[in-house]
Amino acid sequence: MPETHRHxxxxxxxLSFGGLQALSDVSFDVNPGEIVAIIGPNGAGKTSLLNCIxxxxxxxxxxxxxxxxxxxRTPPHQIASLSIARTFQxxxxxxxxxxxxxxxSARHIHMRANFxxxxxxxxxxxxxxxxxxxxxxxxxxFLEIEHIRKAIVGALPHGLRKRxxxxxxxxxxxxxxLLDEPMTGMNQEExxxxxxxxxxxxxxxxxxxxxxxxxxxxxxxxxxxVVVLDFxxxxxxxxxxxxxxxxxxxxxxxxxxx
Amino acid sequence: xxTADTLxxxxxxxxxxxxxxxxxxxxxxxxxxxEFTWGGSYEQVQQLALGLMSLGLKRGEKVCIxxxxxxxxxxxxxxxxxxxxxxxxxxxxxxxxxxxxxxQHSDAVFVFAKDQEQCDKLLAIRANVPAVRRVIxxxxxxxxNYSDAWLMSFKSLQTLGQQANSxxxxxxxxxxxxxxxxxxxxxxxxxxxTGQPKGAMISHHNLLAACDHTVQIDPRFxxxxxxxxxxxxxxxxxxxxxxxxxxxxxxVNFPEAPETVQENLREITPHAxxxxxxxxxxxxxxxxxxxxxxxxxxxxxxxxFMPVGHKVAGLRFEARRPVSLIWRVLHALGEVALFxxxxxxxxxxxxxxxxxxxxxxxxxxxxxxRAIGVSIKQLYGSTxxxxxxxxxxxxxxxxxxxxxAPGMSIKIADDSEIWVSAASVFHxxxxxxxxxxxALVTDAEGRRWFRTGDAGHLDSDGxxxxxxxxxxxxxxxxxQKYSPQYLEGRLKFSPYVxxxxxxxxxxxxxxxxxxxxxxxxxxxxxxxxGLAYTTFADLxxxxxxxxxxxxxxxxxxxxxxxxxxxRKFVLLHKEFDADEGELTRTRKLRRNLLSDRYREMIxxxxxxxxxxxxxxxxxxxxxxxxxxETSVRVAALESAAVEGxxx
Numbered sequence: 001m002p003e004t005h006r007h008x009x010x011x012x013x014x015l016s017f018g019g020l021q022a023l024s025d026v027s028f029d030v031n032p033g034e035i036v037a038i039i040g041p042n043g044a045g046k047t048s049l050l051n052c053i054x055x056x057x058x059x060x061x062x063x064x065x066x067x068x069x070x071x072x073r074t075p076p077h078q079i080a081s082l083s084i085a086r087t088f089q090x091x092x093x094x095x096x097x098x099x100x101x102x103x104x105s106a107r108h109i110h111m112r113a114n115f116x117x118x119x120x121x122x123x124x125x126x127x128x129x130x131x132x133x134x135x136x137x138x139x140x141x142f143l144e145i146e147h148i149r150k151a152i153v154g155a156l157p158h159g160l161r162k163r164x165x166x167x168x169x170x171x172x173x174x175x176x177x178l179l180d181e182p183m184t185g186m187n188q189e190e191x192x193x194x195x196x197x198x199x200x201x202x203x204x205x206x207x208x209x210x211x212x213x214x215x216x217x218x219x220x221x222x223x224x225x226v227v228v229l230d231f232x233x234x235x236x237x238x239x240x241x242x243x244x245x246x247x248x249x250x251x252x253x254x255x256x257x258x
Numbered sequence: 259x260x261t262a263d264t265l266x267x268x269x270x271x272x273x274x275x276x277x278x279x280x281x282x283x284x285x286x287x288x289x290x291x292x293e294f295t296w297g298g299s300y301e302q303v304q305q306l307a308l309g310l311m312s313l314g315l316k317r318g319e320k321v322c323i324x325x326x327x328x329x330x331x332x333x334x335x336x337x338x339x340x341x342x343x344x345x346x347x348x349x350x351x352x353x354x355x356x357x358x359x360x361x362q363h364s365d366a367v368f369v370f371a372k373d374q375e376q377c378d379k380l381l382a383i384r385a386n387v388p389a390v391r392r393v394i395x396x397x398x399x400x401x402x403n404y405s406d407a408w409l410m411s412f413k414s415l416q417t418l419g420q421q422a423n424s425x426x427x428x429x430x431x432x433x434x435x436x437x438x439x440x441x442x443x444x445x446x447x448x449x450x451x452t453g454q455p456k457g458a459m460i461s462h463h464n465l466l467a468a469c470d471h472t473v474q475i476d477p478r479f480x481x482x483x484x485x486x487x488x489x490x491x492x493x494x495x496x497x498x499x500x501x502x503x504x505x506x507x508x509x510v511n512f513p514e515a516p517e518t519v520q521e522n523l524r525e526i527t528p529h530a531x532x533x534x535x536x537x538x539x540x541x542x543x544x545x546x547x548x549x550x551x552x553x554x555x556x557x558x559x560x561x562x563f564m565p566v567g568h569k570v571a572g573l574r575f576e577a578r579r580p581v582s583l584i585w586r587v588l589h590a591l592g593e594v595a596l597f598x599x600x601x602x603x604x605x606x607x608x609x610x611x612x613x614x615x616x617x618x619x620x621x622x623x624x625x626x627x628r629a630i631g632v633s634i635k636q637l638y639g640s641t642x643x644x645x646x647x648x649x650x651x652x653x654x655x656x657x658x659x660x661x662x663a664p665g666m667s668i669k670i671a672d673d674s675e676i677w678v679s680a681a682s683v684f685h686x687x688x689x690x691x692x693x694x695x696x697a698l699v700t701d702a703e704g705r706r707w708f709r710t711g712d713a714g715h716l717d718s719d720g721x722x723x724x725x726x727x728x729x730x731x732x733x734x735x736x737x738q739k740y741s742p743q744y745l746e747g748r749l750k751f752s753p754y755v756x757x758x759x760x761x762x763x764x765x766x767x768x769x770x771x772x773x774x775x776x777x778x779x780x781x782x783x784x785x786x787x788g789l790a791y792t793t794f795a796d797l798x799x800x801x802x803x804x805x806x807x808x809x810x811x812x813x814x815x816x817x818x819x820x821x822x823x824x825r826k827f828v829l830l831h832k833e834f835d836a837d838e839g840e841l842t843r844t845r846k847l848r849r850n851l852l853s854d855r856y857r858e859m860i861x862x863x864x865x866x867x868x869x870x871x872x873x874x875x876x877x878x879x880x881x882x883x884x885x886x887e888t889s890v891r892v893a894a895l896e897s898a899a900v901e902g903x904x905x
Contacts, residue, residue, distance in 0.1 A: 133289070134288065137288035137289045137290075138288065140288070140289070141287075141288055142399070144515065146286075146289075146514045146515045146517070146518055147514075147515060147517035147518045147521070149289065196400065200399070200400050203400075203402055203403050204402060
């Protein structure tokens with residue numbers, strides 16, 4: 001496949017915080033419609049890498065391009081309009097707003113009506129509002145959160161908040177979705193539900209997914225390709241079966257003596 | 259009565275009667291209530307029925323349906339029946355082995371499974387159900403990438419139906435017209451507590467008879483709203499939901515998801531409701547909790563007007579006396595300030611027919627709802643004969659389950675088993691002649707009776723008093739039966755009684771009871787009366803308290819035949835205590851331990867003594883042990899038990 005047709009290209013990315021080398025010379029590609037998992041021990045640089053991909057951190061060296069756009073040179077407030085959405089390790093929702101309002105807030109980048117139209121709430125503004133609500137309702141149905149549509153997010157349990165956050169990311173209608181530990185702190189049943197939603201997103205919307213996850217069983221089940229980081233260095237890349245039997249990976253996780 | 263003697267014929271009749279454009283059903287979807295007209299329902303059923311027929315459905319074949327309350331569920335059921343098939347409902351929370359049993363046992367040739375979850379279960383048991391030709395789903399979510407040809411979408415089935423309709427117009431109407439009233443309409447698999455579930459065979463005539471008879475006393479109109487949330491695999495939803503819908507034109511609303519029922523209830527404010535006793539109780543608890551969390555003004559209004567509601571409801575329904583002007587004015591204020599807003603919050607503003615079934619309903623729950631202006635009535639029925647008895651109009655008695663529904667005959671057998679006979683009595687259990695023979699009896703006049711397996715008796719007003727399952731009754735020395743569960747359950751509804759254990763059995767001549775008073779409530783009652791007391795033991799032995807409890811026992815006794823009444827009781831000097839092993843941690847009685855521990859008292863009651871000295875070893879929380887000495891009196895109700903019936 002020629003380089004230009006690739007979806008996401010991460011090329012020789014290095015990042016340091018003072019003397020600490022968070023990422024050194026990391027490269028990998030993600031094809032359209034693929035599920036790629038980034039794994040590695042704590043402090044391996046997984047979240048830093050994700051932060052680089054959505055432009056939150058600026059890498060010291062290297063380049064990251066998404067659909068031909070150079071992410072590293074795009075200001076953060078425009079990253080979203082490149083169609084990259086993400087969820088966070090610790091949910092970052094508006095806790096004082098309802099689920100519905102949280103999801104609608106993600107439609108911001110798609111809103112076109114001007115100030116005057118919105119003030120009068122007439123014509124295009126009205127139609128647009130209804131269209132956005134329809135998109136959001138579609139997501140509510142998809143994630144089976146009808147019963148909490150009007151609940152205030154701050155009053156929801158962790159597992160549901162994670163689901164709402166995924167919903168908000170989906171409401172942006174992204175082509176690339178970055179998920180930072182979508183299943184942390186969940187019980188087995190909630191994890192299975194989440195895994196099913198992630199697979200459904202992938203199947204129905206053909207969204208490209210990059211996810212960080214610690215639950216190896218789940219990663220091996222849902223990821224098509226796995227990238228392994230250790231101390232900021234990519235030590236392996238391949239399909240789940242190869243990764244499972246890769247000596248370097250076992251060493252990174254279990255230590256030298258193993 | 260008329261030519262619409264099967265459910266699909268009723269659909270065609272309803273279409274003509276109410277008009278194709280009129281709204282028949284609604285379902286909340288993507289946040290909006292979407293409407294479906296009678297014409298729309300007709301078209302759906304027609305396409306599905308023809309689709310099934312082109313897949314080879316034949317008259318008398320069975321089709322399983324597993325899904326939530328959706329318009330699609332009703333359409334599928336009617337389509338199966340239109341094609342001459344029998345619809346077999348399966349509960350959505352069934353496990354794959356349970357589904358396998360029903361699919362195999364019913365000889366189903368098709369299965370409708372709502373969504374991915376249910377389809378996955380069927381795929382898991384596929385090898386064991388070779389008779390199933392296709393599995394058809396109506397919610398495609400998550401199933402996009404399933405390529406198995408065994409699975410089929412609703413759309414593809416409808417497309418087949420459309421083709422069949424254009425090739426053979428009129429085939430649907432012709433097939434429906436061939437249906438007969440005595441054709442089997444549904445199988446309801448009863449959740450057998452022992453052994454495998456049994457498939458009760460229910461005909462169109464059964465369902466429509468149950469509907470027509472009930473409607474006579476509990477009418478529905480085409481302007482009525484109904485929320486369908488009882489499991490559609492259950493007989494109740496088939497009668498109160500589907501049959502009522504087709505017969506009376508009431509609009510059926512379907513909740514957005516099983517979790518949103520409470521919210522949707524408030525949006526729809528249905529005219530008719532059936533909750534289990536537990537659900538009504540939960541609603542009361544919910545109101546009480548929400549009020550304590552509410553603003554001070556709401557709490558004040560609640561404290562001010564609830565007693566007014568109780569007072570007026572008590573006068574109207576229990577004392578049956580006219581309500582004086584001052585109370586009527588206060589009640590009108592309460593209506594605006596509290597009762598109406600409360601009903602609104604609960605979605606009960608329009609409810610005309612509110613029924614409870616399942617278990618005995620606490621009179622305090624009935625009183626609570628009466629105080630806010632909703633009269634809850636009880637209904638007793640079974641899968642095999644639908645509605646047996648129900649309260650009609652204002653004729654509500656706390657201890658009964660009402661009077662026989664029109665067209666229903668009730669007979670109490672010698673062993674106090676309830677027998678019922680009506681047009682709604684079912685056709686037996688599928689492939690189970692032994693169970694059918696023991697459940698269905700034809701008498702000398704050719705009447706078919708269903709033996710319910712429940713025990714009860716009729717009171718002097720013709721109301722049925724339900725005791726318990728027949729096999730739960732115990733026998734006394736004289737051979738008479740009594741129901742421990744009924745006696746204890748009813749007594750515990752009294753605010754002054756915390757726990758009761760009845761004693762009887764084959765070596766006892768009559769029933770006696772050990773009663774624990776409710777220290778808090780009896781204490782408050784005593785304080786109001788200026789009755790001085792020191793400890794629990796002291797309070798429990800006051801003659802006034804004995805009199806108070808005696809009245810409660812007499813009230814329960816009055817509903818029972820003489821032999822089944824409590825003749826003697828003692829008020830225990832201490833509470834049953836889980837720390838001492840008298841109760842389980844879930845507050846269930848440890849009967850053997852208790853009858854051993856209180857043997858002296860039990861012997862005293864049967865031996866005719868008036869009092870018994872007790873020396874009880876008491877374990878304190880800190881581990882110390884002490885001896886408590888007190889005298890416990892025995893109260894006898896013999897005279898009251900025989901002549902005390904006021905009626």
